[in-house]
Amino acid sequence: MPRNTAPDNKDLPHAAPGVDAQDDTAEQGLPTAIVSLKVIEALASAPNGLGVTRLAQLLGMPKARVHRHLSVLREHGYVDQDPDTNQYRVGWQMFLLGRACTSRFDVMSLAKPILEHLRDQVGQTVVISTFSDNEVVVIDLLRGTAPVEISLRPGTRFHHNSVAQGKIALAYGAEKLRRAYLAQALPASTRHTIVDPDRLAAEIELVRRRGWADAPEELYIGINALAAPLMQANGELFGTLAIVGSIHYLPSTPDPAHVQALLEAAVQISAAMGYNGKPTR
Incomplete structure (x- = not known):
């Protein structure tokens, strides 16, 4: 785990x-x-x-x-x-x-109604994450209502190339982050993890074009996630909003309704943080 x-x-x-x-x-x-x-x-x-x-x-x-x-x-x-x-x-x-020590800016509290609505729409676990140079870091989550529950906790870390959230960080984060990550050896979590830099670069371009990312069975067999960017008022990437669930509920060809619900929620949370544009890189 x-x-x-x-x-x-x-x-x-x-x-x-x-x-x-x-x-x-x-x-x-x-x-x-x-x-x-x-x-x-x-x-x-x-x-x-x-x-x-x-x-x-x-x-x-x-x-x-x-x-x-x-x-x-x-x-x-x-x-x-x-x-x-x-x-x-x-x-x-x-x-x-800092998040544990202060409640002045708690994105989970700010976004709670939006997250609950998204969770109720899709029935899956909803996760907000931030990122570092090499990893995605889970900030907090709302448990889903599906029979199969995905176990996550705040502070859990994942390599960028193994999760949908990491692809968002590479697509919408700073160019130097993207260059540095693609220049290093890419770790594999499953046989589906993208470990070829050229293929990952193409995936990043796809994420930028469509505005969301997925990673079917790239971290764990039987698990998928859909992720979208959360933008700050200054136009920089804050982190990601993701739906995480069994591949049975989030198949490799995702339900367009799930994608639309995710994107709408991400736009609403970004707007609540003061962002009023369209995520671009």
Whole structure:
């Protein structure tokens, strides 16, 4: 089953190997955990990211120690590194942590009536996800009403090439994300997973043309998903809305009514987040 990446005590940055707590405390007069939080605070204040040198200057720390904190935080999903610029920025795990700590902007609450209506229309599990450079991350979901229930939980991660949500991220996300992902080895989950970069690139173009994605039995045998983009007010991709269910209920040639219901719900949720255009890339 998919692995749940919600952090527990042993996964917190100050407990991970590679950071010398005594050294940092002596140097900075602060516990290692606080130094890690200050690294995250600095990155959160820099939308375009920061390099190691600039971050070390801002924090008044040696570059080597900043790099060690960044390495551990990146390993656990708290920061990401841009493959083109090597700049660091806050990662998807911070998104999930922030979602758990605040209710100021909770897309599930904002979209709940729309999600419930979609779930009732299609009878399947409805999932909202965000994404990182290499993976889709489940934010939350509504269980379906079909006899066969798909087990998911917030924090579950999937490779982009194995799920419909990932194809949306590649189709509507930044060009550099798409280039970097297509340049690496593509992992296989089943014999149906797309692992050829040229074929995946063609699939991405198809997704852009029709505005939605599917992935019949590409993650698990017997499971399919339909996904559509969720756009933010600034025109950037927020994440994805997906219907997930048994291949019996979501066949490889999907019901046009299911596709239409999904697209309408995605447009409504995007509008609720302030977006009033048409998703394009």
